[in-house]
Amino acid sequence: MGMTSAQKRGFGATLWDWLTTVDHKKIGILYLAGGGFFFLLGGLEAVIIRIQLMSPENNFISAGLYNEMITMHGTTMIFLAAMPILLGLMNFIMPLQIGARDVAFPFLNSLGFWLFLFGGVLLNLSWFTGAPDAGWTNYAPLSIQSPGHGIDFYIMGLQLSGAGTLMGGINFIVTIVLMRAPGMTYMRMPLFTWTTFVASILILFAFPALTVGLFLMMFDRMFGSAFFDAALGGNAVIWQHLFWIFGHPEVYILILPVFGVFSEVFPTFAKKRLFGYTAMVFATFLIAFLGFMVWAHHMFTVGLGPVANSIFAVATMAIAVPTGIKIFNWLFTLWGGSIKINTAMLWSLAFIPSFTIGGMTGVMLASAVADYQYHDSYFVIGHFHYVIVGGTVFGILAGLHYWWPKMFGKYLHEGLGQISFWTFFVGFHLTFFIQHFLGLMGMPRRYWVFLENQGLDTGNLISSIGAFFMSFGVIVFLINIIYTTIKGKKAPRDAWGSGRTLEWTISSPPVHYNFKQLPLVRGLDPLWIEKTEGNEKMTPAEPVDEIHMPNGSILPLIMTIGFTIASYGFIYQTGNKYWLIAVYSGIAIALICMLTRSLKDDHGHHISKEELERVGD
């Protein structure tokens, strides 16, 4: 079992293994691969945008294509790159951190992944016939009036991948509540597990709002309803509310997990326990809670009136408090420590100033009247890239460098890592810092061209040059992955020598049942506790006994294919009713899969005591 024996089998068997896997580690890797692929696509779109904006009144791409490009860049990066990569990390690491052998619903986990992947593929298939072009926020009525099928692809693609994400969220919540190892109380959980938990709660309560919004838009575009049609009494602002009730928590879904990553990386490389653990946990909850109260700060200029604007402005500013608590707790984790700087640490250290700038501009944006100037200008573009790149992307890269040895058993190359870090870091600030000023100098966002003699040339040029630096950094990172896969240095269990949490107590990469014996957790940072007491290993909480594991299944993949066929049918049935055949047959495929799952008992399989003893641990 596991990856080593999979390699000995034929290609077909290996492929089948990956297509049917319900192992949270493999699904995690699939998420990383899928998300990584879309990250490259989104990055390519970003470079095309920056080439178009390199000089005034440029004609590199047409206006229509430009709008498709910005829409797909935003949608891809948020839904298909950042979130899946985070879900991949959570999937792989979180069960290891709580001492579990899998997630609560392995079958759903697999279904969630395939839904994300096919949703993403479906969305990108729109490139062949015309991509969505109303911005990633897809505001009605522009999106309702958009000709062609681009927006329909957006609706169906996001509906699919959103359903997948929701399943992931529910799965993680149940896993964390019910599957912690003996002794792993809530207040002993590693911060990454905590942030996974809270981000999952956010997913649970935020995504249904998007689901409803997408349904309403689907009905308006495909079935003639009138939710957003002013002529029949509809109201397009409802879309904005639904979108941001989802969209603002989404920002925290993206940032909280990487807060968790940094809270693991800093203690490991400073050899010091996380400063103010309890405060960090409560700050996470507070951010999540406030995250649901502030959506209308994206809508200060919509005309909600001064009362609503004031309430949402003050609520938004309040988020600065728990975020500040976190920043200072990280700083004081490092203070007095023994700080080792490697690539994982560089990404984490670079995060602090970068994200602080993003947070600063966040508070500035919260001031409603100041926002009348910032709103929908390049200032906002600068702000949220500081948060999402300087926060989420830095965090993802820190996490990848940190956990790569655990996931693949090999260290990423340090030299290549540093090259990619420095080029990306410099490129990032070059690209986005200047954009704050461009915005205030009168450049609105989503501008296909900016005119000559408006004082915007230099800033845009600098910004575009930065984008090339960032691209270079990403390419070096890819080379690093290839190099590491071929010639990387092998990693032991405790890859960094100063690991504190349970994932560092098992082999790198872990066997497919993770723990031969579930560990007994005696406090926060269980491995560190054992190490300080001179123990080589965790104390097991159970004798070696046979282990019950779930069976793989191809049903999630087939079910997803069914949903995808149905989605394709929905998109095209507006023009030709024969496409309804695709709708019905796709739904039939999905229903048959569900029925099969329901009718056919699946009791899982057992790994015998003998095998466990033979393999060792």
Next chain:
Amino acid sequence: MSHDHSIDPKSMPKDPSKATTEGKHKFMGLWIFLGGETVLFACLFGTYLALRNSNAGGPTTQELYGLGLVFLMTVLLLTSSLTSVYAIYHMKNNDFKKMQLWMGITALLGIGFLACEIYEFAHYIHGYGFTFRSSAFGSSFYALVGFHGGHVAFGLSWIITLMVRNAKRGLDLYNAPKFNTFALYWHFIDVVWVFIFTVVYLMGMVS
């Protein structure tokens, strides 16, 4: 650790739906899922409340709604929730036959509710020309009530599948959690209906 799920009924535990880890996971998973569903319906309620007076010249809420039918529907659904409680009571005592009986009654009541709803919609469409497309009010009404109806329909196909599938083999540790999760889902649908009854119909009659 025994892995035989279809153990002797005499030695079945008091509540077979919670005896296995899978059972516990499922039950909690559904609770969590219902949290998401709550947001889903909350958004639909919000949309309905924002658009209910945008009838674009069509019938208003007062002209449209009649309490008689809706009251009957409420009675049917509330009763079905109660009968599902009986069913689960018998399940916990490992009395499969009585559980099936009460689940069957639950399903019948659900079908009755759905039939009334279909009649109601047909009445609005043919009697008043009030459709999904006629106004923003129409769209939001059918979206909210229709989503609920869709949930009822899904629940019905769920319980009927479960009952047919397990008719011959009786209750065991593997299928008991499935009945239990269905019951929880069914209560949720019932609660949503109470809100629809109040917010859509009662408030629609008044305002």
Next chain:
Amino acid sequence: MRGWMGKTKVFFVFLLLASFLAGCGIENLTALEPKGYGAEKSMDLIILTTLIMTGVFIVVMVIYVITLVRFRRKKGQEDYVPKQVEGNHKLEVIWTVIPIILVLVIAVPTVLATFDLSDDSKADELINVNVKGNQYWWHFEYAGEEIQTSQDLYIPTGERVYLHMLSSDVIHSFWVPSISGKMDVNAENVNTMYIEAYDEGVYWGKCAELCGPSHSLMDFKVIAVSPDEYDEWVNDMQNVDTDAEPENAVAQEGQELFEANNCMNCHATDSAASGIEAGPQNNGPFGPNLTNFGDRSRVAGILEHNKENLVDWIMDPESIKPGNKMTGQYPELSQDEAESIAEYLLQLKPSEITPESAGD
């Protein structure tokens, strides 16, 4: 060591660059040189928040740099195990309370300014303009004055002008950075804001909400003139002689062509032309009002105002504003015909008050 040094250097360069560019935006476009009431209010808050936040940033960076210098692992310290500190109540209280105070310092003026800028209690006594956003042009109807213009909005300096904004199609957003922050122009409800320019000038306006392919080309101007000049302009616009003969033969031919080629279906040359009323539907006008076209500051809102550009526009608007609603609405014109029409349009100058009066 090189790590953080490199980083601070990078930041230093950025700060320099930033301050250099900050003064660089062009006048009457940049929000950094406010010339109106709204822009000034915003700028006050921008400065206040920037100062406070920069202070926070400096504190963070000082701790950050000291930490990295002092506590970086040195050779021979590989086995050193630092003291495991759980936390520190005093410190944690400090960095909870101080941010709360800072937030309050920002919140109070924010709330005051928010209410200030939405005050429309005196709207009745002042100038009210109904603004209509269209793909991709702006229409202005002066309430009660029987004046309509498009693309160029004339206002008097030192006076509040209330804008009641509605869209005929998708959402737009009205933004004149140097005078005021932006507000969305929705299709289902009228949004009201006011603008007040301190100085005479021609101010750039932009659409700030994605509205289709030519979103970036939906520019307009706010022309602030002295109150006297404004009164004169109002007077001139109210007394346009619609029967006046064009001054030369080419222009006369242009007028005939203008009438013969469906232009009148959408474009009015009479400022008082009625037919616009507030409401969610697009009840017109369907094209910009051309009454004072000769005095426009730009062709199509973006091109320099000359005959050549106007002819290009008439011949092929699609190549200038992709997705505009004019393309294909009239028979194909020859170069000569387009030139005649351009000649006619460019001599529509009912008023002495032009962008030049505002110092352009």
